[in-house]
Amino acid sequence: MTTIQDIANTLGISKGTVSKALNGASDISETLQKQVLETAVELGYTKLRRQKSEKKKLCIIIENMEYKEIHHFGYEIILGFRQIAEPAGFQVDIIDMNEDIQSSVSYDVFMLQNDYIGAFVLGFTPKDPWMKDFETSRTPAVLYDNYVITNPSIAYVAIDNNEGMELAVSHLKSLGHNKIGYLSHDLKSQIMQVRYNAFFNALRHHDIEENSDYTGCSYYITQCMNQHLPRLLNLGVTGIICSHDLIANAAMIQCQQLGYKVPEDISIIGFDDLPICAYTSPPITTIRQERIQLGKSGYYALDSLMNQVSIGTILLHAKLVVRQSTGEAAKRE
Amino acid sequence: MTTIQDIANTLGISKGTVSKALNGASDISETLQKQVLETAVELGYTKLRRQKSEKKKLCIIIENMEYKEIHHFGYEIILGFRQIAEPAGFQVDIIDMNEDIQSSVSYDVFMLQNDYIGAFVLGFTPKDPWMKDFETSRTPAVLYDNYVITNPSIAYVAIDNNEGMELAVSHLKSLGHNKIGYLSHDLKSQIMQVRYNAFFNALRHHDIEENSDYTGCSYYITQCMNQHLPRLLNLGVTGIICSHDLIANAAMIQCQQLGYKVPEDISIIGFDDLPICAYTSPPITTIRQERIQLGKSGYYALDSLMNQVSIGTILLHAKLVVRQSTGEAAKRE
Numbered sequence: 001m002t003t004i005q006d007i008a009n010t011l012g013i014s015k016g017t018v019s020k021a022l023n024g025a026s027d028i029s030e031t032l033q034k035q036v037l038e039t040a041v042e043l044g045y046t047k048l049r050r051q052k053s054e055k056k057k058l059c060i061i062i063e064n065m066e067y068k069e070i071h072h073f074g075y076e077i078i079l080g081f082r083q084i085a086e087p088a089g090f091q092v093d094i095i096d097m098n099e100d101i102q103s104s105v106s107y108d109v110f111m112l113q114n115d116y117i118g119a120f121v122l123g124f125t126p127k128d129p130w131m132k133d134f135e136t137s138r139t140p141a142v143l144y145d146n147y148v149i150t151n152p153s154i155a156y157v158a159i160d161n162n163e164g165m166e167l168a169v170s171h172l173k174s175l176g177h178n179k180i181g182y183l184s185h186d187l188k189s190q191i192m193q194v195r196y197n198a199f200f201n202a203l204r205h206h207d208i209e210e211n212s213d214y215t216g217c218s219y220y221i222t223q224c225m226n227q228h229l230p231r232l233l234n235l236g237v238t239g240i241i242c243s244h245d246l247i248a249n250a251a252m253i254q255c256q257q258l259g260y261k262v263p264e265d266i267s268i269i270g271f272d273d274l275p276i277c278a279y280t281s282p283p284i285t286t287i288r289q290e291r292i293q294l295g296k297s298g299y300y301a302l303d304s305l306m307n308q309v310s311i312g313t314i315l316l317h318a319k320l321v322v323r324q325s326t327g328e329a330a331k332r333e
Numbered sequence: 334m335t336t337i338q339d340i341a342n343t344l345g346i347s348k349g350t351v352s353k354a355l356n357g358a359s360d361i362s363e364t365l366q367k368q369v370l371e372t373a374v375e376l377g378y379t380k381l382r383r384q385k386s387e388k389k390k391l392c393i394i395i396e397n398m399e400y401k402e403i404h405h406f407g408y409e410i411i412l413g414f415r416q417i418a419e420p421a422g423f424q425v426d427i428i429d430m431n432e433d434i435q436s437s438v439s440y441d442v443f444m445l446q447n448d449y450i451g452a453f454v455l456g457f458t459p460k461d462p463w464m465k466d467f468e469t470s471r472t473p474a475v476l477y478d479n480y481v482i483t484n485p486s487i488a489y490v491a492i493d494n495n496e497g498m499e500l501a502v503s504h505l506k507s508l509g510h511n512k513i514g515y516l517s518h519d520l521k522s523q524i525m526q527v528r529y530n531a532f533f534n535a536l537r538h539h540d541i542e543e544n545s546d547y548t549g550c551s552y553y554i555t556q557c558m559n560q561h562l563p564r565l566l567n568l569g570v571t572g573i574i575c576s577h578d579l580i581a582n583a584a585m586i587q588c589q590q591l592g593y594k595v596p597e598d599i600s601i602i603g604f605d606d607l608p609i610c611a612y613t614s615p616p617i618t619t620i621r622q623e624r625i626q627l628g629k630s631g632y633y634a635l636d637s638l639m640n641q642v643s644i645g646t647i648l649l650h651a652k653l654v655v656r657q658s659t660g661e662a663a664k665r666e
Contacts, residue, residue: 149495149496149499150496150499150500150503150650150651152650152652160645160646162482163482163483163645166482166483167483170483290643293642293643296642297637297642297644300633300637304633309626309629309630310623310626310649310650310652311630311647311648311649311650312493312496312648312649312650312651313493313646313647313648314644314646314647315644315645315646316642316643316644316645317483317485317643317644317645318483318645319485319643
């Protein structure tokens, strides 16, 4: 195990200086502190042993996801994680992240500086600077909905999107739908790509026509509604699966404005089961992500990484929640 | 929760008869016993409550996989499972399975009859009769290397084969290989398909020529060696990745008999890290499946299913083990 002495030897400075730098003493220059921290990470130094008397610290690093209110998507994920991590003796801090912080310090150095021994990372996108760090970082991290290949310190937790799309397509097929459309946010995020491919896998599995004309993907929901939705309706799709609930809700409203009844003329399915789904008009049939369980699985995966059981992926079963936005396929000319 | 009374009501017989049938009393006809058991399963009856004083029982159902000796593939998987299940208070039985047993009784009825509340299933192939049962069964089961979609009572545990192939291709690429072949058992089993697709994903990721002519798949290893291997060598591949170690070992021997030196003329990579890999000539570079960890993950997944945390998939990180069967790409004309 790497010691403070090893860091001192590598840099040709005293143990005392290394120790001060690791603890952020004000009489050590910023440049030297940075050098010490980076060397510490490079050599695989961890502060683990220094925490015998204190609680060990984990953090949930969160970005692009609301979590403070009970109806926010992140609320229950965090709750599930804490429900197991805290009784197991960990202190869990929540860190609001942004790109500026990520650009100023590497993930490993951030974790070392703040005494965190593992992180659960929520809401990141491929353009987050730390996504690059995660390819080679050494401090255990579990990423929700982001997959990094071949780094044994990183795990990935998500819902089984293939299963989710399978349930959605199979539900529509059982109602007689044979021409099914798909509306999505643009495909730049990993999760949107995964769901898009999962949609086509499910169509194939059910021998339903695969036609990319029946799909529409846009960064802006309004664009999706103005350009793609009318096109899909004109092509005669009788059901539309949406990459997430907000698009499903917008699509439902737009269909109604265009004079289509939901579900009599067109069935709509969402994805995620956001709390609003039960209160829209009509309530939205959707694929549920069990958020408490996602949080718990995040802890299981992190615990396993910290204990050298090298879990790389945990996928939760998806669940179809049938409400009133889906019905028998409309007879179209 | 379903009671014995519910079963009695459904069948219009007495509670005592149901109870006798569930316990296999000899004065109940086989037909009636079967009817009672199937109704019990259909109504979701479990014997859980009857076991307060006894140890709860799990089973490992195993087929097509040796496990009795320390060098057998299944040995450590079973060990890893027991290392956590037994301290957690479970009795773990090992059941040697065959198709006859599966044809004579459904999976759920088998489990109910024998008081098992969960199973870890090793070595099954798509033609096993219970693979069909697993699509709708209700007793928790974790399948190693077999994936069943949309049954919330079933989970899937495996190594991350995509990651394994990525590591293999990336290793060969770093040694200068640009024309990489693939030898495999036939593609009828799920795992062989997954690895085959993973091989092409990895080539794509590394911008290496994808050409199905460079692959060969046969049910019999000898066929693979006599038909495909010479063809691949003639096409000028400098490295060959094999779907599993036994093919890698056979390929190495066959190459040597054909006058090719391993790794000077041709590099060979296996998959699994069977114990023999360290003792072949030369020792085989391969992708390791951490078998103890697979066993432990099997228990984690089963435990989560039994506790209503609906984990569907756990994938372990793959690990490249570099030995002497791989080296710098040979210069070919």
